Amino acid sequence: MTDPDTLFLMVEGRDDVRFFETVIVPPLKQKYKGIKILEHSGWTKREVDRFIDSFRRIRADYILIKDLNSAPCVSVRKQKLLEEGKYQSIETDNIAVVVREIESWYLAGFSEKDCRRLKIKAHKSTNDLVKEQFDQLVPERYLRADFMIEILKCLSIEEAKRRNRSFRYFMDKYLPEVTA
Amino acid sequence: MTVTRLKASNFKSFKELDVELGPFNVLIGANASGKSNFVQAFRFLKNIVTVGLDSAITLQGSEEYLGNIRIASQSGMSLEISAYFPGLIGVRLDVGFLNINTTTAVYRININPAHKTKKRAVSEILTYACEYSIFEVPGIENRKILGSGSIKVSSDNGHTSIEIDKPENLALTENHISPKFSNIKNDESKSLAFQMFSLGVQNGKMKSTMLNEPSITSWPLQLRISRFSFYDIESKLIKESLVTAGRSELDENGANLSIVLKKILASDDRIKLLNLINDVLPYVEDLNVVTSSDRAMLLTLQESYSKGKFLPANLLSDGTINVIALIIALFFEDNDLVIIEEPEKYLHPHLVSRLVNLMMDASKKKQIIVTTHNPEFVRHAGLENLLLVSRDEDGFSVVKKPAESEAVKVFLENELGIDELYVQNLLDMP
Numbered sequence: 049m050t051d052p053d054t055l056f057l058m059v060e061g062r063d064d065v066r067f068f069e070t071v072i073v074p075p076l077k078q079k080y081k082g083i084k085i086l087e088h089s090g091w092t093k094r095e096v097d098r099f100i101d102s103f104r105r106i107r108a109d110y111i112l113i114k115d116l117n118s119a120p121c122v123s124v125r126k127q128k129l130l131e132e133g134k135y136q137s138i139e140t141d142n143i144a145v146v147v148r149e150i151e152s153w154y155l156a157g158f159s160e161k162d163c164r165r166l167k168i169k170a171h172k173s174t175n176d177l178v179k180e181q182f183d184q185l186v187p188e189r190y191l192r193a194d195f196m197i198e199i200l201k202c203l204s205i206e207e208a209k210r211r212n213r214s215f216r217y218f219m220d221k222y223l224p225e226v227t228a
Numbered sequence: 229m230t231v232t233r234l235k236a237s238n239f240k241s242f243k244e245l246d247v248e249l250g251p252f253n254v255l256i257g258a259n260a261s262g263k264s265n266f267v268q269a270f271r272f273l274k275n276i277v278t279v280g281l282d283s284a285i286t287l288q289g290s291e292e293y294l295g296n297i298r299i300a301s302q303s304g305m306s307l308e309i310s311a312y313f314p315g316l317i318g319v320r321l322d323v324g325f326l327n328i329n330t331t332t333a334v335y336r337i338n339i340n341p342a343h344k345t346k347k348r349a350v351s352e353i354l355t356y357a358c359e360y361s362i363f364e365v366p367g368i369e370n371r372k373i374l375g376s377g378s379i380k381v382s383s384d385n386g387h388t389s390i391e392i393d394k395p396e397n398l399a400l401t402e403n404h405i406s407p408k409f410s411n412i413k414n415d416e417s418k419s420l421a422f423q424m425f426s427l428g429v430q431n432g433k434m435k436s437t438m439l440n441e442p443s444i445t446s447w448p449l450q451l452r453i454s455r456f457s458f459y460d461i462e463s464k465l466i467k468e469s470l471v472t473a474g475r476s477e478l479d480e481n482g483a484n485l486s487i488v489l490k491k492i493l494a495s496d497d498r499i500k501l502l503n504l505i506n507d508v509l510p511y512v513e514d515l516n517v518v519t520s521s522d523r524a525m526l527l528t529l530q531e532s533y534s535k536g537k538f539l540p541a542n543l544l545s546d547g548t549i550n551v552i553a554l555i556i557a558l559f560f561e562d563n564d565l566v567i568i569e570e571p572e573k574y575l576h577p578h579l580v581s582r583l584v585n586l587m588m589d590a591s592k593k594k595q596i597i598v599t600t601h602n603p604e605f606v607r608h609a610g611l612e613n614l615l616l617v618s619r620d621e622d623g624f625s626v627v628k629k630p631a632e633s634e635a636v637k638v639f640l641e642n643e644l645g646i647d648e649l650y651v652q653n654l655l656d657m658p
Contacts, residue, residue, distance in 0.1 A: 054635075054657070086652050098642040105642075106635045106657075 053081040054108035058088040058099075063196060064113060064150045070200045071157070071208075075223050080109070088112070093134040100137045111222070112138050116148040122214070144221075147175055147214035151182035156215055157208030158199045166198075174212045229452040229564050230595050232332070233310040238295045238303055239272075240265035241625040247615060252591035254609040255599040256650065257617035262625025263599045266617060267458070267567055270597075273309055274456045276337065280422040281350060291341045291348070298623060302343040308336040313356070313449060319404045324364040326400065327371070328379075332357045333449045353382045354449065360395060374398055379405065457563040463549035463574060467542045470524035478561055482553035486525040486541070489552070490517040492560055504555045508582040509548055514538070527552075546574035551583065558590040566590075567597045577604040584608040607647035611640070616655050630655040 055076060057068055065085050073083050088096070103110045112135065119125035122145045129135045129143060146153060152174040163170035168185045171177060186195045209216040236245040241262040255263050268288065275284035285291055295305045313333035319326040333356050340349040360374040375395035382389055390402045461482040474484035476491060492501050493515060505512050514530040516538055528538035529548065541549065554571055557563075571587070572580045584605060587596055600606065606614065611631045620626050630636045630649075635657035639649055649655050 082657070084652075084654060084657075086654075095644070095648075098639075098644050102635075102639045102642045102644065105638045108635075 052107050052109045054106070055080045055083045056099075056103055056108055056110040057083065057085045058110065058112045059085060060089050060113070060115065060150075061087060063154075063193075064146075066193075066196060066200065067150055067153060068113075071153075071203060071205065072223070075225075078225070091134075093136075096134055097137045110142055112143045113146060114143060115146050115150065116214070122147065144218050145214060146218075147212065148177065149179050149182075151179050152177040152212055153208060153215045154196055154199050154203070155182060155185070156210075156212035157203035157205065159202070159204055159207050162199075162202050172211065175214075229333075229449075230312045231309055231565060232312050233308075234266075234269060235308040235310075235336075236269055236306065238299050238305040239269055239307060240294070241296060241619075241623075242266075242269075243296060243299065243622075243624040245269075245625075245627060247627045247629075249595070249597070250613065251595055252588055252609070252613045253595075253597045253615055254606065254613050255597060255615050255617060256601070256606055256655070258653075259601075261617040261619055262627075263617045264569075265625060266627065267569070267597070267599065269307055270456050270565070270567055271458060273307060273335075273453055277422055277450045277453045281337075281339075285339075291339075294339070295341070296624065302341060304338055304340040304349075306336060306338040308334060309453070310334045311449065311452070313452075315356075317405065319400065321362070321399060321404070323399070324362045326398075327361045327363070328405070329359045329361070330356045331359065335449060335453070349385055351382070351384045353380060355380045356449075360398060360400075452564050455563045456565045456567065457557065457561060458567045458569075459554070459557045459571075460569040461550050461553045461557075461571075461573070463546040463553070466527075466549050466553065467544065467546070470520075470526060472523045472525065478553065478556050482549075482557075485549070485553050485556070486517045486527040488556055488560075489515065489527055490525055492556065493517060497560060501555065501560065504559060504586065505552055508551050508555070508579060508586060512548065515552070547576065547579070550574050551579075554583070555586070558587065558594075558596070563594060565595045565597070569599050570601065571598050572600060572602045572605050580604040581608045603647035603651050606650045607645060611636070611646055614646075614655065618656050628656055633657050 057072070059065055059068055065087065068085055073085070076083055086099070088099075091099070100110065114125065114129060116122065116125050119128060125145050126140050126143050130138075130140070135143070155171060155177060156174040158170075160170040166187050168187060183192065186192050190198065205219065209219055230251065231249050233248050234245065235247075236242050239245065242265065245266075255266060257263050272284055272288055272294075275287050279287070285294060288294055292301060295301065295303060311333050313330050315330040317328045317330070319328065333354070335355075336353045338349075338351045342348040356379045357376070358379060359376045361371050362374055363371055377393040377395065380391040380393070382391070390405070392400060392402065392405070394400050458480050459478070459482070460480060463482070466482050466485050469483050469486070471484055471487055474487045476488065478484065478488045492498065502512075502515065505515070511532045512529060513532055516528045516530075517525050518528055518538075519525050527541040527544075527549075529541070529544055530536065530538050550571075550573055554568065557566055557568065572583060575583060580602060581604070585608070587598065588610075590596060598605075614630050616628045616630050617625055618628070630646075633655070636649060636655060639654060639657075640646065646655070
């Protein structure tokens with residue numbers, strides 16, 4: 049049996065798509081011939097089941113990416129997701145949890161020097177950063193999406209791994225070769 | 229005639245294109261994927277035939293924009309169109325009356341752009357595959373099948389020739405099938421296709437088989453290509469237009485809709501038109517074209533909501549106008565291939581399925597190519613009719629058939645809709 053050559057990344061919204069397209073997909077292309085990012089936010093349980101079954105039948109890898117939200121830790125979040133029923137068909141190992149929200153991964157990769165350049169507060173760790181805090185950091189001359197794009201232009205994977213635990217875990221698990 | 233295949237090399241965003249076409253073809257793909265360039269291939273072919281190569285190139289911008297900008301500018305480009313082309317030509321020979329039945333026609337043009345001191349080099353080949361049979365006594369049913377072969381007309385930088393592939397011992401010569409061929413020889417300035425088309429039009433014999441005066445220049449592939457029709461209906465423009473004169477064929481943007489409608493409403497086709505419109509737009513009760521004192525023609529329409537009153541075009545919905553124009557393009561215009569850009573514009577999703585059904589009906593009599601971004605249109609069009617245009621890793625446009633994808637089949641078996649796969653960009657899976 050050969051290794052799967054397609055990977056499906058199921059993410060929640062546009063901010064996640066932008067981050068994964070720019071930061072995660074390029075290095076993953078060494079491993080997979082085809083990578084598809086799917087927005088799953090509107091899916092019903094039936095759709096989730098059908099997609100997951102299809103991924104398995106075509107022997108593709110898949111990862112469901114979810115925010116930690118208010119859960120106290122990753123394992124509780126995963127447990128809750130499975131209990132909710134909608135994601136029952138997904139193995140725990142195929143779920144990646146972003147702590148706490150994708151904004152934390154954005155800001156984690158923005159260096160102190162770049163923070164000084166844009167006159168925003170630098171965070172030693174973004175493990176506890178939530179969307180609302182991120183929104184408050186957006187400099188006045190930027191729109192939110194515009195600011196996120198600027199961050200991605202100079203995002204440092206090493207910096208992000210140092211400042212966000214869940215990003216480091218994700219990279220070590222799925223992209224260990226990117227570790228410097 | 230049905231176009232069965234389109235091939236291109238170094239044409240606009242395509243490095244290589246080879247796609248088979250059916251009666252109903254729905255072109256989908258992201259913005260800037262190359263859908264319009266696919267349509268331009270047909271437009272370029274039509275222009276080569278109807279206005280000649282120089283003008284056809286000018287209408288595409290210039291030679292510089294004909295090829296792919298990622299490929300060296302001096303590289304050659306080619307276009308090839310294959311068609312199912314049943315036709316008959318009769319030739320009187322000493323041994324009897326020869327029938328040449330055409331089955332397919334292929335037209336190919338290669339263009340090598342001018343570069344430094346080198347002039348532009350053009351070659352064209354038009355090949356008819358055919359079957360030969362002979363009636364030893366004309367009119368009597370003693371047809372003897374002689375075999376198959378082909379007739380190839382080619383032009384290389386203005387030097388034209390005819391090559392006949394025929395069964396051995398058949399005394400068929402160039403002179404038999406094209407007595408006027410010398411008229412189009414050796415003219416570098418015009419395309420072979422254009423000259424053959426022009427000669428055929430001058431002869432006025434493009435529409436019939438040439439039993440009495442056979443001539444390959446009269447074989448109507450060029451005529452068929454010249455009747456490719458393109459539509460990108462602009463309903464807002466139609467609503468604002470007050471036309472006094474214009475062509476009797478529907479304009480590409482539909483601006484002369486009221487002129488075309490007036491003719492149809494005065495003919496026996498009136499009921500047919502109203503039935504078809506009513507099938508998609510059940511609230512339409514009647515149509516009329518009124519002429520004002522300054523001779524401007526204005527479309528008016530009676531809706532079931534308007535208490536018997538006719539409303540002028542400027543008060544009608546864009547979707548209503550769009551559907552009326554499309555129905556005329558599909559069912560009332562004399563064309564073999566209709567290419568429509570975004571036909572579902574301004575239409576409620578519920579009505580899109582009706583429009584698709586109407587197009588499928590129309591495709592039984594004429595070939596249809598549409599471009600769309602609409603998931604509802606995709607859902608109703610049927611997987612087998614979809615052509616997905618996307619960009620490859622190097623940025624070149626490629627056309628795939630989602631129906632041939634094993635992954636897509638699995639998704640569909642799991643009862644995920646085509647529209648969902650389209651929205652999630654999964655139709656290009658291998």
